[in-house]
Amino acid sequence: MEIFTAEYAKQQDEQCSLRHLRDQFVIPTKGDLKRTTLAVKESKLDGDDDLSTYLCGNSLGVQPKLTRKYFEQYLNTWATKGVYGHFTPIEDSNLAQWLNVDEDLIPDMAKVIGAKNSEVAVMQSLTANLHVMMSSFYTPTKDRFKIILESKAFPSDHFAVESQLRLHGQDPVNAMVLIEPPSEDSPYLPIEHILSIIDQHAPETALLLLPGIQFYSGQYFDMKRITAHAHSKGIIVGWDLAHAAGNVPMDLHGWDVDFACWCTYKYLNCGPGSIGGCFVHEKHGQVTEKTGANGEPEFEYRNRLAGWWGSSKDSRFVMNNKFHPMPGALGYQISNTSTADTTAVRASLDVYKQTTMSQLREKSLKLTKYLEDLLDLLAKENNGEFANDFKIITPRNPEERGAQLSVLLSPGLLDSIMHTLEEEGVVLDERKPDVIRVAPAPLYNNHSDVYKFTTVFRQALRTAKTSKGNNGHA
Numbered sequence: 001m002e003i004f005t006a007e008y009a010k011q012q013d014e015q016c017s018l019r020h021l022r023d024q025f026v027i028p029t030k031g032d033l034k035r036t037t038l039a040v041k042e043s044k045l046d047g048d049d050d051l052s053t054y055l056c057g058n059s060l061g062v063q064p065k066l067t068r069k070y071f072e073q074y075l076n077t078w079a080t081k082g083v084y085g086h087f088t089p090i091e092d093s094n095l096a097q098w099l100n101v102d103e104d105l106i107p108d109m110a111k112v113i114g115a116k117n118s119e120v121a122v123m124q125s126l127t128a129n130l131h132v133m134m135s136s137f138y139t140p141t142k143d144r145f146k147i148i149l150e151s152k153a154f155p156s157d158h159f160a161v162e163s164q165l166r167l168h169g170q171d172p173v174n175a176m177v178l179i180e181p182p183s184e185d186s187p188y189l190p191i192e193h194i195l196s197i198i199d200q201h202a203p204e205t206a207l208l209l210l211p212g213i214q215f216y217s218g219q220y221f222d223m224k225r226i227t228a229h230a231h232s233k234g235i236i237v238g239w240d241l242a243h244a245a246g247n248v249p250m251d252l253h254g255w256d257v258d259f260a261c262w263c264t265y266k267y268l269n270c271g272p273g274s275i276g277g278c279f280v281h282e283k284h285g286q287v288t289e290k291t292g293a294n295g296e297p298e299f300e301y302r303n304r305l306a307g308w309w310g311s312s313k314d315s316r317f318v319m320n321n322k323f324h325p326m327p328g329a330l331g332y333q334i335s336n337t338s339t340a341d342t343t344a345v346r347a348s349l350d351v352y353k354q355t356t357m358s359q360l361r362e363k364s365l366k367l368t369k370y371l372e373d374l375l376d377l378l379a380k381e382n383n384g385e386f387a388n389d390f391k392i393i394t395p396r397n398p399e400e401r402g403a404q405l406s407v408l409l410s411p412g413l414l415d416s417i418m419h420t421l422e423e424e425g426v427v428l429d430e431r432k433p434d435v436i437r438v439a440p441a442p443l444y445n446n447h448s449d450v451y452k453f454t455t456v457f458r459q460a461l462r463t464a465k466t467s468k469g470n471n472g473h474a
């Protein structure tokens with residue numbers, strides 16, 4: 001069957017073993033997106049055939065239906081138990097007592113990111129966690145003081161590194177090594193290039209901080225090889241997994257990653273600005289207890305920015321000012337956990353639990369390939385009507401990408417294209433001046449979404465080119 005048809009896409013969707021998961025999400029309808037009020041039709045919660053084509057899970061994932069149910073439980077617990085909610089197990093709630101909400105999430109979160117339970121904490125937010133991790137893992141000396149990152153790092157990571165360097169008395173001009181793409185025409189960072197920059201600066205480098213998946217290009221780095229290479233040169237390795245968590249299977253423990261941080265509002269569908277996650281390899285999270293000279297227990301552990309929530313549960317309410325870190329990543333917690341946030345994470349992970357990261361990856365590879373194939377066909381249509389109008393800048397090798405394809409448009413088309421997409425209920429994300437990012441998330445997107453996007457994109461290209469021509473810019 002011809003692949004650029006609605007029938008083919010539908011057939012693929014019917015054959016998909018994960019298709020039932022889509023029904024567990026509230027995908028905005030086109031009407032919802034256009035309305036400036038909340039007024040949600042009840043019918044929408046049970047499905048609606050006028051759904052938008054939502055391909056923006058790399059920015060903000062859609063809402064699991066369980067989230068609303070769990071928020072009701074959270075609000076009812078607060079309303080009916082008050083402070084007892086911290087300790088009282090509630091028979092008709094899926095949520096843990098507030099005192100345990102963070103630990104309750106850990107086994108399921110650990111599966112999503114490929115870690116041992118003791119290596120995971122759900123806490124704070126991404127950039128804040130990067131600071132917390134760097135405060136512990138960036139320990140510059142006279143000889144080793146540099147931090148290597150990529151030149152096109154997400155600005156928040158760039159700012160975090162720059163300020164950590166200053167905080168440690170380093171001058172970012174000398175101490176911040178930026179990996180530039182070798183070609184000006186492409187954001188692609190070949191692994192050999194990354195390794196060669198590491199080699200060049202290795203003797204003076206304390207820390208390497210890279211994204212698992214690059215936010216702009218969608219490039220998925222070989223985390224295992226890069227980590228091993230940097231370790232062989234004595235460099236600590238941290239990863240920003242904003243675009244990788246819940247998107248691609250990882251084995252952070254097995255790859256010997258030192259630390260990693262991620263957010264939960266993208267592929268993990270926990271809502272805007274929701275709580276972040278941290279990985280600390282078990283070798284860094286050990287706490288040993290000794291008896292001190294005065295007979296009191298003393299603890300040895302990696303230094304960190306400490307707060308009471310990182311201290312053992314026994315010690316938290318003793319108020320004796322003795323920090324007794326919990327072993328593992330939990331010992332890096334600072335403040336008590338936002339129960340509203342963990343309610344959303346519980347709902348998200350209860351959907352993830354129904355599948356595995358490898359099953360999701362299998363579906364994701366098919367969806368992203370379908371998107372790539374349709375875009376390639378579109379470029380060839382009508383003797384190359386659109387051949388010079390767009391280019392995929394995400395690596396063509398499926399091993400080097402997750403769910404996202406970034407598409408570079410020829411100059412001057414972006415605004416008009418985004419306008420048409422929005423009018424037609426296709427939701428995706430732009431990076432000015434000329435890039436759109438299309439991300440079919442395998443939990444809730446399907447082949448029909450990809451087909452729909454590509455047909456609207458064709459129409460959007462035509463409209464944009466016509467108006468560009470009319471403006472005399474063609």
Ligand SMILES: Cc1ncc(COP(=O)(O)O)c(C=O)c1O
Pocket residue numbers: 125126127128154156157211215240242243263273
């Ligand atoms: C790669 C990357 N790093 C950092 C951030 C900043 O995240 P936060 O605002 O949760 O700190 C984002 C946000 O989208 C991101 O994509």
